[in-house]
Amino acid sequence: MKREIRRASLARRDAMAPELRIETSLAIAEHGASIDAGAENILSGFLPIRSEVDPRPLMFALRQKGARLCLPVVLDRETIAFRELVRGAAMVDTGFGTVGPDDTAEILDPDIMLVPLAAFDRLGHRIGYGAGHYDRAIARLHAKGMRPRLVGVAFSCQETEAVPVQPHDIPLDAIVTEDGLRDFPVRA
Numbered sequence: 001m002k003r004e005i006r007r008a009s010l011a012r013r014d015a016m017a018p019e020l021r022i023e024t025s026l027a028i029a030e031h032g033a034s035i036d037a038g039a040e041n042i043l044s045g046f047l048p049i050r051s052e053v054d055p056r057p058l059m060f061a062l063r064q065k066g067a068r069l070c071l072p073v074v075l076d077r078e079t080i081a082f083r084e085l086v087r088g089a090a091m092v093d094t095g096f097g098t099v100g101p102d103d104t105a106e107i108l109d110p111d112i113m114l115v116p117l118a119a120f121d122r123l124g125h126r127i128g129y130g131a132g133h134y135d136r137a138i139a140r141l142h143a144k145g146m147r148p149r150l151v152g153v154a155f156s157c158q159e160t161e162a163v164p165v166q167p168h169d170i171p172l173d174a175i176v177t178e179d180g181l182r183d184f185p186v187r188a
Contacts, residue, residue, distance in 0.1 A: 039066030124184030
């Protein structure tokens, strides 16, 4: 079922005109700029692949508020880490069709995570791209006693009626779309 929801949601996203994706990404940045990401907070973002939202305007708006930025890098088939993104950093192929800081960049544990996704529902459940990288990375942070704020970043057309939930699935705390920033119910 997840595979079909993913396929349908990505088809809707892919059908958006490139110009509309750009304009909508800028609207998402305006709404997401209200995220509390002040000094001392480490914010993981991501670079867009395929027809994803471009979160760079949002990331840099939050950096202006004092957040330190980092990007995910695929270390192996199971693991992603988050390397600090600073001006002038050497960028390399980091897996999954994107680039990021090279292995000289400091690995950070994010306080706030901008999470890419294929689909989401009104309760904050999400479907990723199927590799489980983010679920495992978040579980590792939880095992360290950390509870990063998980903010999905998506176009509103990616919302679906309901996402099937499995025990390893970790729900989002919020979602930011061109319609605004929406918080989800607090979970224990």
